[in-house]
Amino acid sequence: MSFRLGLIINPMAGLGGSVALKGSDGADVARQALVLGAVPRAIERTRIALEVLQGLDLQVLTWAGDMGADLALELGFETRVLGAADNCPTTADDTCRAAKAMLEAGVDLVLFAGGDGTARNICETLGEQIPVLGIPAGVKIHSGVYALTPLAAGQLVAMLVAGELVSIAEQEVRDLDEVAFRAGQVRARFYGEMLVPSEHRYLQHVKNAGNREDEVLVLDEIAAGFVEQMEPDILYLMGSGSTVAAIMAELGLENTLLGVDVVENGEVIAADCTAQQLLALTAERDVRIVITLIGGQGHIIGRGNQQLSVELLQRIGRHNVHVVATRTKLNALNGRPLVVDSGDPVFDASWSGLIRVHTGYRDAVLYTVAAP
CATH class of the missing domain: 3.40.50.10330 (Probable inorganic polyphosphate/atp-NAD kinase; domain 1)
Structure with missing residues (x-):
């Protein structure tokens, strides 16, 4: 049957x-x-x-x-x-x-x-x-x-x-x-x-809200280290999440916690942008994208940041995407890889491999991105 x-x-x-x-x-x-x-x-x-x-x-x-x-x-x-x-x-x-x-x-x-x-x-x-x-x-x-x-x-x-x-x-x-x-x-x-x-490799976990014990201090360190390396006349697309928000706070800027803001030379030039707005703003420009992962799940693209379209990501390139996260957040994945789920399986597979994750002041680790 x-x-x-x-x-x-x-x-x-x-x-x-x-x-x-x-x-x-x-x-x-x-x-x-x-x-x-x-x-x-x-x-x-x-x-x-x-x-x-x-x-x-x-x-x-x-x-x-x-x-x-x-x-x-x-x-x-x-x-x-x-x-x-x-x-x-x-x-x-x-x-x-x-x-x-x-x-x-x-x-x-x-x-x-x-x-x-x-x-x-x-x-x-x-x-x-x-x-x-x-x-x-x-x-x-x-x-x-x-x-x-x-x-x-x-x-x-x-x-x-x-x-x-x-x-x-x-x-x-x-x-x-x-x-x-x-x-x-x-x-x-x-x-x-x-x-x-319930097959561990294929099923996502409930989103982890995280804890706050020493995370605030670590976020401050990540933010300070990242701000130090920001370059003039570069467009920074600041993604959603509390880790990226810490960088915006270090810059002294208003932040759309659950959206994408565009920063240039220490100023917000566009807030809470749509996918089409980001494509228009970044045309013929030198761009960096700053994102974090969803706690407990590991998604870095395709969850809460659909404004970062495949077209945009392909134009900017994986090497210009900066992932920021605390080691606590990474450890909570228990070895599961980071996930890219853009809706385009070929694009998602192209991200497989190791990616650099900023985890503190001038501190980073290499972490795996893999298609499940």
Whole structure:
């Protein structure tokens, strides 16, 4: 009997990232993102996962149109359409209805593409009744129900379809208050748990909020060392996160904690930029990018900094990207590599290898970046 794979795509997921909206929860925000020129990314990220499954013995049960059916049929899967969205753009209600229909149809696993809001909707509907796995496609991914990358999601499902022994475990669903998030405040809530295939290589961890004991002093050292080496007449794209914020504080500059600011000669020349703004500002300029990793997860590209597009990163070059992080933050990964999840597997693979991470005052380590 064929493996019965439930598929739900939230086509609005991740819209707000490239246009600096910090999320896409709610139809109004999704419409605003589209007006600002955001390009939907969830479908293409789902394509990466599903391509791994082509030729395997499975049936896809899904929702009509861009919530799954169009892509499944395009890729040649045996497809059964269970229903259709009532709203355009799609809403949380459409996601919940699709999840309920898949539960009633008796799927073996629900594979869904979205962010923490999507995971929250599916958790409210399914709880721990059937296994699920998320394809990361949102701006914010704090929940532990997602694979590390779309490719990793496909590989994990392939293991299940092949009948390999895969553990299953309860994983947390967390979500941020997007209104507070846009105001620079991180307020995450626990919403429940879902059953998730638990294969260490492919599944991401719940975002680690970290502790504060000696971290402030270390951040000050990282910031002081980095500011000393900053060069005149260079554009510095300052990414999101508290480690980068410490550098901005050392410079005495206002900082968009959850956005990308552009600094030149000790001044902010553009704040909270979109992907298109960054491409325009950096044309024909000498540029450096400063980023940190997400604690507990290890992502350096593709989580909370979608404004740093593949086009921009390719133009600037890996050698002009500076990663800053405390050793405590690196140690918390327990040897897991840093992750680049841009949505372009070829680009992501090109980053594999060792990268220099600034960890203190004139102190750095080499750390591995690898495709899961």
